Amino acid sequence: MTTQNVPQKVSLLERIQSASGGREILDPATGEVVGRAPEATEKDLDAAVARAKAAQPGWAARSDDDRAGLLNAAAEAIEAHAEELAVLLSREQGKPLNGPNARFEVGACVAWLRATASFPMDPEVIVDDESGRAELHHRPLGVIGAIGPWNWPMMISIWQIAPSLRMGNTVVIKPSGYTPLSVLGLVDVLNTVLDADVLIAVPGRGDIGDRLTRHPDIAKIMFTGSTPTGKKIIAAASETVKRLTMELGGNDAGIVLDDADPAAIAEDLFWGAFINTGQTCAAMKRLYVPDALYDQVCQALVEVAQQMPMGVGLEEANVLGPVQNRAQWEIVDRLVTAAKESGARILLGGDPDPQVVAGRGGHFYPTTLVADIDPDNPLVVEEQFGPVLPIIRYTDLDQAITDANSLEVGLGSSVWSSDLGRARAVAAQLEAGTTWINKHGAVDPRVPFGGAKESGFGLEFGTHGLREVSQPHVISW
Numbered sequence: 001m002t003t004q005n006v007p008q009k010v011s012l013l014e015r016i017q018s019a020s021g022g023r024e025i026l027d028p029a030t031g032e033v034v035g036r037a038p039e040a041t042e043k044d045l046d047a048a049v050a051r052a053k054a055a056q057p058g059w060a061a062r063s064d065d066d067r068a069g070l071l072n073a074a075a076e077a078i079e080a081h082a083e084e085l086a087v088l089l090s091r092e093q094g095k096p097l098n099g100p101n102a103r104f105e106v107g108a109c110v111a112w113l114r115a116t117a118s119f120p121m122d123p124e125v126i127v128d129d130e131s132g133r134a135e136l137h138h139r140p141l142g143v144i145g146a147i148g149p150w151n152w153p154m155m156i157s158i159w160q161i162a163p164s165l166r167m168g169n170t171v172v173i174k175p176s177g178y179t180p181l182s183v184l185g186l187v188d189v190l191n192t193v194l195d196a197d198v199l200i201a202v203p204g205r206g207d208i209g210d211r212l213t214r215h216p217d218i219a220k221i222m223f224t225g226s227t228p229t230g231k232k233i234i235a236a237a238s239e240t241v242k243r244l245t246m247e248l249g250g251n252d253a254g255i256v257l258d259d260a261d262p263a264a265i266a267e268d269l270f271w272g273a274f275i276n277t278g279q280t281c282a283a284m285k286r287l288y289v290p291d292a293l294y295d296q297v298c299q300a301l302v303e304v305a306q307q308m309p310m311g312v313g314l315e316e317a318n319v320l321g322p323v324q325n326r327a328q329w330e331i332v333d334r335l336v337t338a339a340k341e342s343g344a345r346i347l348l349g350g351d352p353d354p355q356v357v358a359g360r361g362g363h364f365y366p367t368t369l370v371a372d373i374d375p376d377n378p379l380v381v382e383e384q385f386g387p388v389l390p391i392i393r394y395t396d397l398d399q400a401i402t403d404a405n406s407l408e409v410g411l412g413s414s415v416w417s418s419d420l421g422r423a424r425a426v427a428a429q430l431e432a433g434t435t436w437i438n439k440h441g442a443v444d445p446r447v448p449f450g451g452a453k454e455s456g457f458g459l460e461f462g463t464h465g466l467r468e469v470s471q472p473h474v475i476s477w
Contacts, residue, residue, distance in 0.1 A: 076193075147222070302369060336365075339378070
């Protein structure tokens with residue numbers, strides 16, 4: 001029997017990567033080549049925007065039920081390719097398959113698509129009395145430009161794609177240069193069920209993102225990334241008065257109150273800080289602990305951290321992975337080194353492998369807990385975005401709240417207490433888009449999410465997120 005004429009199954013990676021040329025993408029855990037990412041030109045981007053613009057009226061003409069149904073079909077398509085997507089994500093981003101990592105992220109894509117398909121979006125009656133009637137409707141904006149990050153490339157892409165499509169917009173998405181293959185793979189799967197040209201991925205360098213931001217046929221930019229880059233996008237988008245949703249950097253504070261149970265909260269504290277190996281905008285980046293509980297909380301965190309294996313993501317036992325890229329690794333190392341030189345006490349970690357320090361091997365930085373650190377230390381006031389948590393001792397709660405609010409960012413925050421009333425009173429004083437109680441970073445597709453201060457503006461998720469990708473239109477008679 002011959003198999004010569006039997007069609008061979010083409011893998012997802014084979015479909016999306018550049019057949020020749022392009023740019024090598026390396027596994028941050030091993031240094032091995034994952035694949036070759038295509039590199040679009042500005043001409044390619046212009047063509048993609050033109051196709052998305054041409055497709056948009058037909059997509060908007062579909063009924064809302066039709067579009068919601070296709071989002072559910074897209075969720076089913078992701079489920080059918082879930083393991084292939086998770087492996088690609090783990091190899092390119094570095095996050096392990098298990099724990100709140102690659103398989104979790106792919107599952108979140110499914111959950112967000114289904115939730116976004118379910119939200120009601122009926123016209124809102126504003127006035128209905130003897131003077132007349134006024135209704136608020138929400139129309140599509142047109143073509144949405146989405147620019148995503150490298151830390152949660154698939155999930156955050158869905159946060160941008162799902163509401164945009166549900167509201168009748170089309171989307172041109174530019175992935176991070178660090179993780180383009182993950183987004184190309186995701187888009188490839190979505191496009192097995194979506195109408196042609198309603199979703200187009202255009203991978204490339206910074207000039208592609210800049211052109212997308214300035215393009216006259218892009219109605220809105222959705223961006224998740226650093227505050228400095230966000231400021232550049234805001235300035236560029238002003239040229240055409242684009243609508244914007246900006247989810248920017250954070251340096252989230254957690255405050256433990258003196259009635260908390262250290263043993264009971266330790267694991268949740270750990271994952272609040274170390275989810276995705278600390279590479280999450282809304283991860284807890286600094287923890288304020290009262291003197292009365294300080295040693296207990298520190299010890300409980302060390303005990304939890306010691307149980308969390310770090311290593312290559314495809315090895316099933318691991319739940320922590322490498323820092324995704326060398327530039328970010330060096331930021332983490334610089335901040336920990338500064339903390340050690342200032343006299344802070346290293347409870348765990350802080351000693352990267354000399355081979356990694358020399359730039360060889362994977363970008364691993366050991367799980368690091370830092371105690372007895374000044375509130376104004378660079379590791380506290382700068383966002384480390386890696387597997388490091390500074391633990392700041394406090395004696396006065398009001399001062400801890402002041403310190404938590406002292407930075408120019410305010411994405412998330414948390415309060416940890418056995419007394420819900422006390423926790424809510426403290427939460428009300430924190431300057432952040434979200435304050436969690438006895439948890440941190442627990443986003444929900446039904447609950448609006450966005451930043452305060454220089455952590456950005458605009459809301460995602462739920463009906464609020466749908467409104468953000470629409471044009472309000474009042475009809476009054």
